[in-house]
Amino acid sequence: MEKYSALGFVSLNQTQKRMLMYLKMHGAQPAAVLAGEMGLTNEGARQHLMRMMEEGWISSESQSKGVGRPIILYQITAAGFGLFPDAHAELTLQLLTSVKALFGQEGLDRLIQSREQETLKQYQSGVEGMGRLEDRLDYLVSIRSAEGYMAEWYQDGDLYFLVENHCPICAAATRCQGFCQAELQNFRQTLGEGVKVERVEHIVQGARRCAYQITTLDK
Known part of the structure; x- marks a missing residue:
């Protein structure tokens, strides 16, 4: 398809x-x-x-x-x-509001942390044994695209860029920036200690896409 x-x-x-x-x-x-x-x-x-x-x-x-x-x-x-799907946006916002009302900001932070840990476990399992940064980026692009992020990566000189052209949880991410911070931390840990990962474009800040600049530390 x-x-x-x-x-x-x-x-x-x-x-x-x-x-x-x-x-x-x-x-x-x-x-x-x-x-x-x-x-x-x-x-x-x-x-x-x-x-x-x-x-x-x-x-x-x-x-x-x-x-x-x-x-x-x-x-x-x-x-x-708006024609591109935001995965169950209204239901997600309602659930976030309910969690915060029932358990406070700490409870919401714990929920995001739990999601981050489960996602990281899956990502790290997927890149296990991969030594090359390019292979890890290939994996991230594959799994993030399957999750609806329309991901791709490219190299520009010594720099690498991981790009996500869509955010299927944009409504939730706009309401709660913890989701975006958790994703950035997951990328950093999945790509390994030998690289620096910085977000340089951000959809919830009005950019067309989310883009992450990746610098290898031994350059």
Whole structure:
């Protein structure tokens, strides 16, 4: 099953779902790039984009780069981001509110800590015996993508970046920052003592994605 097939927006056809997924993964893009990725003519791509703009899923902006005509970039709107699932958001928020009301902030912190420990146990088991950082990143990308985070990694010189293009628990993470801190600690422990992991982009702070910069300490 293709990864965009789970996006059940009835008003979008498969090409438009693929476009929306590409914008989710790569950020704002011109029509020509989307046309090339979708195997369409520029005019064909623009027709799909116009329909999605009419329905409010994407917007466009003009960007000037030196001499020449401005470039039109297309990006997902807040309504478009809402089409991607936030795993049981309302129920999760209700449960967090109830836990805090019944057991206080300490009880909520203990709940998050318990979740962190179980997740870390699973991650560390998955990377057991892996010596190479690249192998550990491959594993993290695989398991985080399976959990709905649309993860990927890449290397830029001596730096590595772990990127998550979606947060399926965004509502909970926005309400309680402990989830984000716990995930950062899990990444640090899973990737090992030989690296430094820092979050450099954060969805709940308004970024398009969460991104983690990974530096090997022996460089």
